[in-house]
Amino acid sequence: MNIGEAARRAGLPAKTIRYYEDIGLVAPHRDANGYRRFGDREVHKLAFLARARSLGFSIDDCRMLLSLYEDRGRASAEVRGLAQRHAKEIDARIARLKEMRATLGELIEACAGDERPDCPILKDLAGG
């Protein structure tokens, strides 16, 4: 199948698939006319990537995951370790965002939000 169909099946934009080929994540064959030709194997790989990306794994993580996936003898501990490191990062990002959110919430609460110019939000930004 061509890239459009592969994109539909894998749930990825065609542009993204071309990019993945550029950086060596997939290597579809080419037809005589130069079109990329995708088989089920490639589409499966692309769907794998789409899923991993949707879980927030970086492209580098995805590369690792793919190679682990294709290594029939790997230890599940390696995969689990990778996932755990990633989970930790996500926890950190959530924590950071929650901090921001809490501060923002307080400021929003403190601000009347009417036509008057007095604004605790700007006061805070300006250094209290």
Added chain:
Amino acid sequence: MNIGEAARRAGLPAKTIRYYEDIGLVAPHRDANGYRRFGDREVHKLAFLARARSLGFSIDDCRMLLSLYEDRGRASAEVRGLAQRHAKEIDARIARLKEMRATLGELIEACAGDERPDCPILKDLAGG
């Protein structure tokens, strides 16, 4: 004062300050030797930006916030609206990350993480 001192006081890298000048957020004067000269006003503005950025506001939001800050007659409702939109975005990002984290948590839990190759994480990525 020169850019280094301004950077120290505002809590921003000098590079970032130069960038902020490039995109028109600040406009320090120049000494005869070409060095940027910052007064307390500029440093105050930079600290304002640093604080707003640390709360996750985009550069465009910061531009808006600065202009609201410098408009003595603005309605606090405008600032509050901006902050609320931003808070909503953060909420969305947190929600998205929490979803990822939950799925990751389940997968990590399900994976033995030993020397055997059987791995629920890879199974999930491969489409269940």
Added chain:
DNA sequence: CCTTGACCTTCCCATGACTGGAACCCTAGA
């Protein structure tokens, strides 16, 4: 006077993971 070291300047390139667009080629159907 010279050197050293810490500043400062501009300029260009790189990041991550795409996305948009231009300019062009290929193919099937009316």
Added chain:
DNA sequence: TCTAGGGTTCCAGTCATGGGAAGGTCAAGG
């Protein structure tokens, strides 16, 4: 034959910096 809807490559842009080269400036010390 024309058109529509694929496909191709290549270049540039996103966001908010960070890194580093090549060079100018300045104060202190020998």
